[in-house]
Amino acid sequence: MSPSSSESGIETFPSPSPSAREHSEKLTAQIRAEIDREGGSIGFPRFMELALYSPGLGYYSAGSRKFGGEGDFVTAPELGPLFARCLARWLVNRTPESGPLDILEIGAGSGELAVELLAELDRLGRPLNRYCILEVSAELRARQQQALRRNERVCWLDTWPDSFNGVVLANEVVDALPVERFEIGPGGPCGLGVCWRDGGFRELRLPAGKALLQRVAEIEACVGTSLPVGFRSEYCPMLEAWMRSLSAALERGIVLLADYGLPRSELYHRDRGQGTLRCHYRHRAHDDPFVLVGLQDITAWVDFTALADAGIDAGLELEGFVTQAHFLLGAGMTELLAAEAESGQFGLREQAKQLVLPGEMGERFKMMVFSRDWPDDRAEPGIHDMRHRL
Numbered sequence: 001m002s003p004s005s006s007e008s009g010i011e012t013f014p015s016p017s018p019s020a021r022e023h024s025e026k027l028t029a030q031i032r033a034e035i036d037r038e039g040g041s042i043g044f045p046r047f048m049e050l051a052l053y054s055p056g057l058g059y060y061s062a063g064s065r066k067f068g069g070e071g072d073f074v075t076a077p078e079l080g081p082l083f084a085r086c087l088a089r090w091l092v093n094r095t096p097e098s099g100p101l102d103i104l105e106i107g108a109g110s111g112e113l114a115v116e117l118l119a120e121l122d123r124l125g126r127p128l129n130r131y132c133i134l135e136v137s138a139e140l141r142a143r144q145q146q147a148l149r150r151n152e153r154v155c156w157l158d159t160w161p162d163s164f165n166g167v168v169l170a171n172e173v174v175d176a177l178p179v180e181r182f183e184i185g186p187g188g189p190c191g192l193g194v195c196w197r198d199g200g201f202r203e204l205r206l207p208a209g210k211a212l213l214q215r216v217a218e219i220e221a222c223v224g225t226s227l228p229v230g231f232r233s234e235y236c237p238m239l240e241a242w243m244r245s246l247s248a249a250l251e252r253g254i255v256l257l258a259d260y261g262l263p264r265s266e267l268y269h270r271d272r273g274q275g276t277l278r279c280h281y282r283h284r285a286h287d288d289p290f291v292l293v294g295l296q297d298i299t300a301w302v303d304f305t306a307l308a309d310a311g312i313d314a315g316l317e318l319e320g321f322v323t324q325a326h327f328l329l330g331a332g333m334t335e336l337l338a339a340e341a342e343s344g345q346f347g348l349r350e351q352a353k354q355l356v357l358p359g360e361m362g363e364r365f366k367m368m369v370f371s372r373d374w375p376d377d378r379a380e381p382g383i384h385d386m387r388h389r390l
């Protein structure tokens with residue numbers, strides 16, 4: 001999500017319309033009913049899954065605008081064509097000149113990246129054979145089909161393919177996977193689940209399971225000290241299974257995962273003791289997942305050390321880890337801007353600032369590249385590799 005999301009208190013938020021409120025109330029009732037069925041509480045990953053993906057009602061499954069100026073947040077492909085145009089150049093240099101090129105995009109949002117990539121690869125003389133999209137949201141899938149309706153090379157998959165050859169892309173998908181929240185109490189770590197009390201969703205401390213205890217031990221080994229009492233954060237419990245599915249689907253090719261996040265030692269630094277869970281509603285960012293249920297996005301920063309480990313454990317080769325700025329500059333952004341300036345136009349410059357400046361998306365966002373059975377010199381993501389920081 002772009003920094004156009006300013007941090008603010010929810011009392012200053014634009015009021016949802018009556019129909020949006022009604023929608024949120026329906027989803028709230030559904031989650032509440034599940035809490036009752038489960039004996040009074042559910043884990044946070046389940047709450048986040050329902051809030052984002054409950055069929056027909058979750059934030060991503062229902063019809064709100066989500067992306068762009070009139071939505072809740074802006075992603076790199078939504079800023080304009082520059083991100084896709086750089087990515088296309090990177091792909092041309094990383095894929096063999098001969099033979100058909102296939103792309104599998106996971107979580108394609110509005111379809112903007114697919115539209116621009118297909119056009120730019122055609123312009124660069126490296127046309128695609130197939131552009132497959134794997135999307136969990138039926139509503140976004142319909143929107144993508146609308147945006148890409150005249151392109152016969154695009155197809156939608158219901159599940160991971162059996163054996164894919166080519167390039168797998170996922171921009172801001174890992175940060176949208178449900179997370180577990182935890183806190184370090186006086187007696188050790190506990191999970192932060194969800195219950196219903198006094199007319200609203202509330203946080204509730206739950207005994208730590210084996211997976212949480214193990215993750216906290218791994219984090220402490222990485223940061224080199226015990227996490228202090230009161231430290232709160234999150235981790236993604238389904239990351240390993242998700243990477244295993246991705247790896248099982250890939251026979252040969254490269255995987256580019258772009259997201260905001262940090263290596264583990266920085267993500268769980270004691271200065272970040274309140275975690276990184278953020279909610280986005282109409283370009284306002286805040287940290288209360290229990291309001292505007294179904295109307296706001298909920299995300300958490302990615303632990304890139306966990307992502308790297310998950311990929312390697314799933315049998316992929318880790319090829320590199322760079323900031324978005326270094327990826328885009330290495331892929332040829334400067335040349336693209338220079339060519340535009342020469343023709344007397346400057347439309348891409350604003351996009352460039354947002355994509356690469358350190359205070360904007362340039363450093364918060366990172367690119368991680370994996371490969372399977374791919375020529376070494378073709379897989380690296382760009383300049384200033386940071387794998388040593390993982």
Ligand SMILES: C[S@@+](CC[C@H](N)C(=O)[O-])C[C@H]1O[C@@H](n2cnc3c(N)ncnc32)[C@H](O)[C@@H]1O
Nearest residue numbers: 060075107108109134135136137171172173176
């Ligand atoms: C934050 S949006 C990013 C959309 C787009 N990639 C972009 O950059 O604008 C997250 C996207 O991932 C999709 N998504 C989330 N979990 C997914 C999963 N397990 N498999 C496939 N898509 C998923 C969402 O429905 C949505 O399209």
